[in-house]
Amino acid sequence: xxxxxxIAGGFAGTLVLTTALRAGNELNLTRMDLPFLLGTAFTSDxxxxxxxxxxxxxxxxxxxxxxxxxxxxxxxxxxxxxxxxFGLVHGLFSGTALVDTLLPLIHPRMGTRSTAAPxxxxxxxxxxxxxxxxxQTPLVSLAAHIAYGTLVGxxxxxxx
Amino acid sequence: xxxxxxxxxxxxAAIGDGRAVALVAADGAIDWLCTPDLDSPSVFAAxxxxxxxxxxxxxxxEPFRVERRYLPGTNILETTFHTDGGAVRVVDAMTLAGPxxxxxxxxxxxxxxxxxxxxxxxHIEPRFGYAGATTRIERRLGIPVASSGASALAVQCWNADExxxxxxxxxxxxxxxxxESALIALxxxxxxxxxxxxxxQVEERIEASARAWAEWSSGRNYDGPWADAVIRSALxxxxxxxxxxxxxxxxxxxSLPEDVGGERNWDYRFCWVRDSAFTxxxxxxxxxxxxxxxYFWWLMQASQLTHPRLHVLxxxxxxARAPERTLPLSGYRDSRPVRIGNGAATQLQLxxxxxxxxxxxxxxxxxxRIDDDIARRLAEMADLVCRIxxxxxxxxxxxxxxxxxxxxxxxMCWVALDRALDLARRGLIPDRHAQRWAREAQSIQEFxxxxxxxxxxxxxxxxxxxxxxxxxxxLGVLLSYGDPGSDRWAxxxxxxxxxxxxxxxxxxxxGDDGLAGPEGAFLTCSFWLAEALARSGRVEYAARLxxxxxxxxxxxxxxxxxxxxxxxxxxxxxxxGLSHLxxxxxxxxxxxxxRQ
Numbered sequence: 001x002x003x004x005x006x007i008a009g010g011f012a013g014t015l016v017l018t019t020a021l022r023a024g025n026e027l028n029l030t031r032m033d034l035p036f037l038l039g040t041a042f043t044s045d046x047x048x049x050x051x052x053x054x055x056x057x058x059x060x061x062x063x064x065x066x067x068x069x070x071x072x073x074x075x076x077x078x079x080x081x082x083x084x085x086f087g088l089v090h091g092l093f094s095g096t097a098l099v100d101t102l103l104p105l106i107h108p109r110m111g112t113r114s115t116a117a118p119x120x121x122x123x124x125x126x127x128x129x130x131x132x133x134x135x136q137t138p139l140v141s142l143a144a145h146i147a148y149g150t151l152v153g154x155x156x157x158x159x160x
Numbered sequence: 161x162x163x164x165x166x167x168x169x170x171x172x173a174a175i176g177d178g179r180a181v182a183l184v185a186a187d188g189a190i191d192w193l194c195t196p197d198l199d200s201p202s203v204f205a206a207x208x209x210x211x212x213x214x215x216x217x218x219x220x221x222e223p224f225r226v227e228r229r230y231l232p233g234t235n236i237l238e239t240t241f242h243t244d245g246g247a248v249r250v251v252d253a254m255t256l257a258g259p260x261x262x263x264x265x266x267x268x269x270x271x272x273x274x275x276x277x278x279x280x281x282x283h284i285e286p287r288f289g290y291a292g293a294t295t296r297i298e299r300r301l302g303i304p305v306a307s308s309g310a311s312a313l314a315v316q317c318w319n320a321d322e323x324x325x326x327x328x329x330x331x332x333x334x335x336x337x338x339x340e341s342a343l344i345a346l347x348x349x350x351x352x353x354x355x356x357x358x359x360x361q362v363e364e365r366i367e368a369s370a371r372a373w374a375e376w377s378s379g380r381n382y383d384g385p386w387a388d389a390v391i392r393s394a395l396x397x398x399x400x401x402x403x404x405x406x407x408x409x410x411x412x413x414x415s416l417p418e419d420v421g422g423e424r425n426w427d428y429r430f431c432w433v434r435d436s437a438f439t440x441x442x443x444x445x446x447x448x449x450x451x452x453x454x455y456f457w458w459l460m461q462a463s464q465l466t467h468p469r470l471h472v473l474x475x476x477x478x479x480a481r482a483p484e485r486t487l488p489l490s491g492y493r494d495s496r497p498v499r500i501g502n503g504a505a506t507q508l509q510l511x512x513x514x515x516x517x518x519x520x521x522x523x524x525x526x527x528x529r530i531d532d533d534i535a536r537r538l539a540e541m542a543d544l545v546c547r548i549x550x551x552x553x554x555x556x557x558x559x560x561x562x563x564x565x566x567x568x569x570x571x572m573c574w575v576a577l578d579r580a581l582d583l584a585r586r587g588l589i590p591d592r593h594a595q596r597w598a599r600e601a602q603s604i605q606e607f608x609x610x611x612x613x614x615x616x617x618x619x620x621x622x623x624x625x626x627x628x629x630x631x632x633x634x635l636g637v638l639l640s641y642g643d644p645g646s647d648r649w650a651x652x653x654x655x656x657x658x659x660x661x662x663x664x665x666x667x668x669x670x671g672d673d674g675l676a677g678p679e680g681a682f683l684t685c686s687f688w689l690a691e692a693l694a695r696s697g698r699v700e701y702a703a704r705l706x707x708x709x710x711x712x713x714x715x716x717x718x719x720x721x722x723x724x725x726x727x728x729x730x731x732x733x734x735x736x737g738l739s740h741l742x743x744x745x746x747x748x749x750x751x752x753x754x755r756q
Contacts, residue, residue: 025351028309033352044261109261111301111356123261124300124314124354132300133353134309 001078003069005159006152009083010065013148013155014058020147024140031133032126032141037099040123041107064090065152072156083153084146091145095129095138161187165210166493169416169730173228173237173716174396177254177369178403180265181412183207183734184237184252186226186715190216195265195311196350197402198412199429199476201289203313203348208415208498209489214287216346218250218269221279221333228715234373235395236366237716246276248336255365256372263347263355268362270343271320273336282320282344283331286313290487290500295328303356304330314347318359381447384751385703386743389710392717393740394446397439400737402476406454407431407462408439409476411721411733417495418722418732422677425495427502428721428733430473430482433463434511434556437518437639438741444526445748456523460534463516467537468544470512472504472558480505504558511556511635513545514572514579518639521579524588535589542580543593546600549573556632561674565624567612568632570604571641577601578640608641613648619655620648628671629659631685637692638745644696653692660685662725664708680722680731683709687742694746694753702750709743719743 024030036046038060039053068086072078104112104125111122129138161167167185172192175182182204183192191206191213205213224241231238237252251270255262271280288295288308295308304324305314315322319342321332334342345362347354357365376398382390400409411428418424436459443452462478463470471480484503491498520538524530530538549570552563556572577597584591611624622630633652637644660667665681666689686709693702713719714730719739721732 025310028311031307031310031312031349031352031354036352040261044259046257046261049261122301122356124305124312124349124356126353127300132298132305134307135296 001069001072001156002159003066005156006065006069007062008159009068009152009155010062011058013065013151014061016151017061017144017148018054018057020144021140024136024144029134029136030130030140032130032137037103037107037110037123037126040109044109061148064148068149068152069156072153078153078156080150080154080157083156084150086153087146087149088142090149091142094145095126095141099126099130100128164493165206167191169492169720169732169734170714170728172714172718172734173230174399174412174718174735175235175237175252175254175267176399176412177256177265178398178401180254181399182252182254182267183412184239186228186239188217188219188239188241188250190252190267192413193267194429195348197476198400198409201293202291203286203288203311205287205291205489207413208487208492209291211490212287212291213489214285214291216267216282216284218271218282218344219280220248221281230392230395230716231370232374233377233391233395234370235399236370236373240274241278241280243276243278246278246338247274248272248278248280249274251366253366253369255362256369258365258368260361261355262361262365263357264350264352265348266357266362266365267346267348268343268366269345270363270366271334271336271341273338273340275338277335277337280334280336281331282334283325283329284315284346285327285329287328291489292487297324297328297330299324300354301356305354306330310351312349312354314349314354314356315344316347316356316362317344318342320344379447382445382748384747385754386706386710386747389713389717390446390744390747392713393743394442394448396718396735396740397442397737397744398451399735401451401455405476405478406451406458407474407476407478408435408455408737410435410473410738411736413733414500415495415498416492416720416731416733418679419495419677420493420731421495423497424675424677424679425491425497425499426504426733427482427484427500428736430475430502430505431459431462432473433459433470434472434509434515435738435741437515437522438738438745440519440522442741442744442748444522446744449526452523452526453528456519456528459516459519460537464537468540470516470541472507472509472512473502504554507554507558508548508551508563509556509558510545510549510551510553510566510569511572513541514575514639517541517576517579517583521583524583524586530583530588535583538580538583539590539593542577542597545573545576546593546596549600549604556635557630557668557673559673559675561672565611566630567608567620567623568630568635570608570612571633571636572639574601574604574608574641575639577604617655617659618647618651620652622669622671626671628669629655630669631656631660631666631682631688632668634685634688634692637695638688644692649692649696653689653696656689661689664705664712665723665725680724680729682722683712683719683736683739684721684742687739687746691742691746691749694750697753699750699753702746702753706746706750
């Protein structure tokens, strides 16, 4: 196992994940737009938010790859299938705790379950498994995260 | 005011934001809105199916009388309802994005109490995907949200009762006394989360949008006659400009019938090459240099896909495919089929080459630069015209009958070669084949003068060896085919007026077009007649005709494609870019002729 494999896998995995989510938009399956959600935490300018969001999303993708790598090291095993399982867990975690619960708490422009009549522009919260962004969103998100995990796991094992 | 649930086409006004256009009926209902762009699937399409299409109704609960206008110099509509109990004003705007986080698209309706007390009801039925997609209504942060696939619409209201009704609808009531106001805003998202706004933010965007439109229209440099109609037409045209690309849609709607109850129903939410010379001429004539530049570059970019051949039309995103299919909607007053896409896209229409070369010629004449690649492509198009002008085609009216040798098509091929020769003489396009262009232009002229002129009618005819007439022949005068003061043109103008005219109105043609049923008078042809009269020296007659035509606009100055001469009812898609372009160009020509 090699950390460079994790970084390469994180890069490739994030590329595939981002592309899959964008394809989900174009196929009319979901309104989820992670770069937009991330970027608007820092700026209210749409264009800047999307550009910044893509950069942040890639950095987060690399960060998660390093977390995967640490767990692979801890259990002494890695591989495509193990990566896919990690991706599934990662996708479930993202759709529940991370984006549904934590992100609205720290995002200055996102409503929470306790928000009522807004005094400033607020982004629609994602809801459980991000289903607010479309009923098919959980499937798209899980498929994209499984692809991400598979690539990270595979690259780590190949680099070993 | 409605027949079978349908408002008269004349009763609509258009609002938009450079991406989407909504049609607001005189009774306050928004019956047409496609998002995110005007060529996207609809969310409100009661215009094409009163029962299933979806709409946003807003009107007093008691009988009312209506006055409407656009806020001066803007595309923001003001509708005033007068009832026995008082009066309210509704300001409708598709807001323009401002600083800060604003919705992807926003339709705002501000209701202001003017006098007494008025109760209103509002009712929204969002029906995504031309009413064919499943629409789910839920609440987010207490706000009703309708969603379907990657599209969603949130309904925010202030000082208005609101509830989610059965059958996928959201609605409520508003009670206003003088000095009070309410606000309903639709926040629309596509492929991203919704953005919810505060009332202050929506109000500020309405004001900012009004300022932006007024600033744009104050920059138009027209001080000739019919100035109000010209500026309104420019604003209508601006609604049809697809802001990201500069493409100009022919109209904001699909399938509004040219014959109520008939089959002449087409999707006009595309950019026609046919309209290009008129569009560029109008932009340049009104001082819209930026719009002219964007449009020309978009046109050359889009046509690159099919070079050297031209498609009849291109999508607003520049794509060349526009497959035609029908929708299971009942159609405006049972006018079926309802079509999306346009089967004319791949027809051969020889006139398009003349109109594109004329566009390039106007563009170069305005001092803009034509780069080497485009210059080479323009020359190659002229070469193509030399090869194909002898072919029969579908003509400017894209008839669905057998191809013919339409006279106007041949004249426009002559225009293509004449403009190419002029550009080559000025060193703006390669001149290697200029001698061939000159020879072929001469051959085209011989063909037209010997085979496309009727001695009996003393007029050019619709097609070779025919006695039919066609108002598009007037484009020969407008685009300088021959001497506009010649006997042949005087006879043709007179024949068009005599045989196709009905008062100030002009029908397109006599003869078969492969479709059943009649159609109304074609407004564009009426304005072309006015312009042809002015260019051939009959300026006073042209001005009188123009006075009559300007009076035929609806209460807010908009035109459809056609008018039914007997009733004055609008027919065809709305608002129609070509009608407004023809109005602008006729006014410019008459003003110019008057000055001379």
